[in-house]
Amino acid sequence: MAKRKPITCCxxxxxxxxxxxxxxxxxxxxxxxxxxxxxxxxxxxxxxEMITGGExxxxxxxxxxxxxxxxxxxxxxxxxxx
Ligand SMILES: [Zn+2]
Numbered sequence: 206m207a208k209r210k211p212i213t214c215c216x217x218x219x220x221x222x223x224x225x226x227x228x229x230x231x232x233x234x235x236x237x238x239x240x241x242x243x244x245x246x247x248x249x250x251x252x253x254e255m256i257t258g259g260e261x262x263x264x265x266x267x268x269x270x271x272x273x274x275x276x277x278x279x280x281x282x283x284x285x286x287x
Pocket of ligand 1: 215216217218219220264265266267268269
């Protein structure tokens with residue numbers, strides 16, 4: 206399998222702030238950093254599966270679509286260090 210470059214910043218504006226999804230769990234977007242570090246999502250951990258497949262990750266800064274969440278999740282799963 207071809208190695209894909211991990212997504213560590215916004216390809217549009219270069220921001221490393223993180224991403225958000227338009228998942229409306231508790232009517233708030235779900236936010237996290239590019240390393241899966243979650244950011245200020247409040248109390249929303251009733252279930253382990255708080256985000257479901259198919260969402261798009263958007264840049265927190267410029268708001269443009271970056272990639273699919275599934276891409277990020279694969280990236281996170283495949284990374285044990287960092
Ligand atoms: Zn951006």
